[in-house]
Amino acid sequence: MSSLSPPPARLRRRDLIARIGSAALLGALPARAQQPSQANVAGEPAPRALTAQPAKLRLRPSPAAETEIWAFDGTAPGPALRIKQGETLRLKLENRTAAPLSLHWQGLRGEAAQDGVGGFSQPPVAPGESADIRITPPDAGTILYRPLVLGGSSEPAGRGLSGLLVVEEREPPAVDLDLPLVVSDWLLGDDQAIQPFALQSSASAAAGRLGSWLTVNGKPPPYPVKLTPGARVRLRLANACNARIMRLRFDGTKASVIAVDSQPTEPFEPVHAQLPFAPGTRYDVILDLPQEADASVGITALVGPGLPLLRIVTDGATKPARSQPVALKLNPALPAAVRMQDALRPEFLIEGGGKPTPDRTLDFSGIELAKPWRVNGGTGSKEGKPLFSVKRGTPIVMAIDNRTAFIQPVHVHGHAFRLLHPLDDGWEAYFLDTVQIPEGKKLHIAFIADNPGRWLVSSTVLERFDLGLWGWFEVT
Structure with missing residues (x-):
């Protein structure tokens, strides 16, 4: 594996193979529930206001x-919204x-109409207007x-608009503190203006x-x-930066990644106590603090000489x-077996x-700055040809071929996937929705296209996304 890919979990792969066979891969098959329309159901509480x-x-x-920034409810990041699973x-x-x-x-592996891509899955909310979510x-x-x-994503995000939705397990693990940490990147002048x-x-x-300048939960680091x-x-x-790709190092105690x-x-414990951290990436990590007083535990961003x-x-x-x-319970319908030889x-x-x-x-030279990036020879267009169109339940093995001089973080909307090993001899023992493809490399991901609707495969570097580094696929 490339050093830019998440470290493998210490699972017994032979146990997985014994369960699903050498020609099978664990895929993502989220359960679907009928959701009510946008109109309020009689008797239910009014929606919570979220003001940008x-x-x-x-x-x-x-x-x-x-x-001077843009903020949700006056804070950047916005409020950590919390609901229970279901x-x-x-x-x-x-x-x-x-x-x-x-x-x-x-x-979110929900309905395509609620994916929240303005101009693709739904109309954007115009200035001065509002919309129910x-x-x-x-x-x-x-x-x-x-x-x-x-x-039009780069500017509102670069001015501070982001936040976390925490969907709590029905039986969450016992901890003394459940702490969301959103890392943001700001391009500031000497006068502190964006x-x-x-x-x-x-x-x-x-x-x-x-x-x-980096902030953690909107505050100067270290938090x-x-x-x-x-x-x-x-x-x-969570990495809410527009473009900042970094690695995180855990200092002072062992870190256990649980999601x-x-x-x-x-x-699993990260290899060399480090994790790759691209825009859009999220990790749930357990830290057990030392037993002695006045001990210090920290996270350092490996940017330049290191930033606590x-x-x-x-x-x-x-x-x-x-x-x-202990391991968290798997989410609905994860995992399920699919036959690799049947994959598109x-x-x-x-x-x-x-x-x-x-x-x-x-x-x-020779680069059109209005369209500097290409996907399969063109740029993203909702009227253009889809990457693929398949019936629900079709297994997909997608090759992401990065022929640029830059790391490319890529996000698959509405689905969770497995990252295959470069030699096609296995897969990483966790699901992802965002993967980093090193410069000049090709990696393969695998998932079940089981979520009906039209979905993006997009760069999480927002300037690249805005300039067309995305495509879409359709599940019917």
């Missing part, structure tokens, strides 16, 4: 000036910004919500809009937490030691972007 509007927030430590989330999205908005729920996630897990509008957005630029034809020695913490980590991209996994993101300090009476974390095998070929030169610069 200008706000001010001190992103850098005092005495730095506050920054419950319905009802929101009234009020758009008081200057841009059309639509909220994509990354990790009603979703019933079939899965427990950590879901990232952020703007996704065809051609710098102008230029979508058709050399930056968008390269790595994307990389910021000059401080104080807990008693021996406490158990569940971290819900990836909203889907449970057999607990979280610092937990122990203080107070010691809690008794706990047993190893489409390709998602990514080309374009700046070309590296011998002096370690980028050559943009």
Whole structure:
């Protein structure tokens, strides 16, 4: 495996193979429930208001000036919305910004009409307007919500609009603290103002809009937490950056990953205590704090010399030691076996972007900055030809071929997939909805196309998405 792919879980692969056979793969078959229409059902509570509007927030430590941002309910990230598995989330999205908005729920295997891609799955909410949102996630897990509008996602996200939806298990694991951590990237000037957005630029034809400052839950890092020695913490980590791809390192205690991209996994310890962290990626991680007081536990972003993101300090009476974390219950209809030889095998070929030169610069000659990226020879279009169109239940093995000079994080909407090994000798023992494809490499993913509707396969680097690095498929 490439070092940019998530580390393998320490599961006994022979047990999996014994259950499903050498020609089978575990696929994603979410259960479907009929959802009511957008209109309120008589007697149910009114939807919760979620207002996107200008706000001010001190992103850098005092005495730095506050920054004018866009925020949900005055905070960036927006409020951590919490529901129980099987419950319905009802929101009234009020758009008081200057841009059309639509909220994509990354990790939601729900109805296609509620995927939240403005201009594709539903109309965006115009400035000054509002819209009702009603979703019933079939899965427990950590879901990232952020703007996704065809051609118009980079600016509202880069100004601060994002947040987490936490869908709690019916029987969640016992922890002393369940802590959402949203990492955001800001491009700030010396006056702390957000710098102008230029979508058709050399930056968008390269790595994307990389910021000059990271925040954790909207605060300057490291995010401080104080807990008693021996406490158990569940971290819900989400990368809400426009383009910042990084790795995370866990310091001071062992980390146990219990879910990836909203889907449970057999607990595993990250290789070298590190995890890859691309835009849109989410992890649920258990940390057991040291038994002694004044101990320090942290997470460091491996950016430059390293940037501490979280610092937990122990203080107070010691809690008794706990047993190893246990696996979460699998979400509905995960897993199910499929026959690999029956799979449709489409390709998602990514080309374009700046070309590296011998002096370690980028050559943009011959590149149309309005369309610097190509998928299968073209750019994303809802009127264009789909990547594939299949009947519900069809197994898919998709080759994602990255012929660019940049890492390409790719998200499959409405489905969870397995990442196959490059030598086709197995698969990673957890589900994903976002995968990083290293520059110049081809990887394969496999899933069941079981969710009816039209779905995107898209870049999670928002500048690339806005400039057409996406395609779509149809399940009937």
